[in-house]
Amino acid sequence: MRLSLSLLALLGTVAADSLFAFNSSTQVETRSLDELHQAALAEGGTVVLWHGGDLANGGDDLKKSFEARFPGVTLNVTIDLSKYHDGRVDQGLASNGFLPDSVILQTLQDYPRWDVDGALLRYKPAGFDAINPAYKDPFGAWYGVYVYSWSFIWSSAKLPNVTIAEFADFLKPELKDKLVLTYPHDDDAVLYAFDLALRAYGAGFLDQLIAQNPRWVRGTGTPSLIIQNSTFAEAATFTSDLGYAPVDGIGSTKPATGPFVSWAQTAAILKDAPHPEGAKLLHNYILSPEYQNTTGWQVREDLPLPQGFPYAPLDKVNNTNPVDFARWMEDRGRVERLRFWFEAKLGTAQGVSPLIDPLS
Incomplete structure (x- = not known):
């Protein structure tokens, strides 16, 4: 059946109107941080954040700086692995149960489907336009x-x-019995790191690494804690990070040529957030120049790197691709196959949650 030109024109008009309505539903922030602070206080002065991480104190710095900057507003941060937080969000959405105001998670594949389901607030904080386009939804449903x-x-x-400058250095004889590594099949970002390494150096690299008799642990914060603890023999890892500030007695670098993992940790506000004004305050603060200047590589393209930052701008670093991690995470079939391959090689992840005891 053919549609008349007049009907096609009408449908085109309706589609254009729908698209306009779709775009116009995005809230664009024009208020200052001080104005948002007052709005959050009037709302009750509370923000509930579910943040991905594997150390119980992982949200302390953000909580401390936020509450100091905005007196009277309390930031309640719950840290847990993103793969558990996202299930709780799904459960809350399915049952009309409890939901946080904001989520900041590693499970980047979740955000597009939550948006399609109408679960996210389409909102553009101040500075949104300066965020690298690859890190954000154009309508503001989520952003790095x-x-x-x-x-x-x-x-x-x-x-x-x-x-240590390259992955091959972890195979040096003097590092035998000295490595501590996170189970790759217990954390997708670590799994991605191993995937990159094996694609670059071949599956034999894993066999050589296993021959070094590393200590396998749960959590990405665990290796750095063990390395800094003089009671443990383990002394090196490539599955953790300590930020860019120097730490006494600790060497830290990115590989000179080998591939390494980077990604934009992504945030969203739930459409039915109990405290939407508090969530907006939090997101505007995190994206503000004053906070971004403390984060190392930034998601905003209009800000200089922090003074003393030891690496080149991310777009000048050729051996990492922060956009690729999101694409990799979306291919859940490949992720699951890799997870089970590593589990067959290394056994199931052992130990209690690092949130309970990271040094167990």
């Missing part, structure tokens, strides 16, 4: 707020004559 990455970390006290 800071960049995470893994580093090579080693104890110069335990390994006084060792320098």
